[in-house]
Amino acid sequence: MLQMKALLVLFSYHHNNTERIANVFAKVLDAQIKTPQQVDPEELQEYSLVGFGSGIYGAKHHESLLDLANKLPHATYKKAFIFSTSAMLGGKKVANDHSTLREKLQSKGYMIVDEFACKGFNTNSFMKYLGGMNKGRPNAEDLKHAEEFAQKLKQIL
Secondary structure, three states: OOOOOEEEEEEOOOOOHHHHHHHHHHHHHOOEEEOHHHOOHHHHHHOOEEEEEEEEEOOEEOHHHHHHHHHOOOOOOEEEEEEEEEOOOOOOHHHHHHHHHHHHHHHOOEEEEEEEEEEOOEOOHHHHHHOOEOOOOOOHHHHHHHHHHHHHHHHHO
């Protein structure tokens, strides 16, 4: 059987919410974690699965992740997944938040096999004066969901 080789491309800086989720994925998938700045777009061809994630800023992934997606060479059925943490979840919000990155990746020939999102601690704008929002998130339950998500990815690959 071919060894699955996975990479997580991550931008996480405010409270490292997304990094905590990525660390769970990395453990389950035996994946390396790199920032968008550390990735050579050509090297993604070497991986059987690439996860792209960041916090959500203004209803989309971080600019550095979107910039990387723009620079990717065209791939054929390259498997990818998208993940994020954000202040708000629910309804169509996650699908909308992920849409910019999803469309960029799909336009480059990436096949999005799944998506993951959970709440993250947020102290942006006026929230910092109120002590923030979603304190303690991602929590143990979120991390458990992340582990289950990664196990499911491992099985479909």
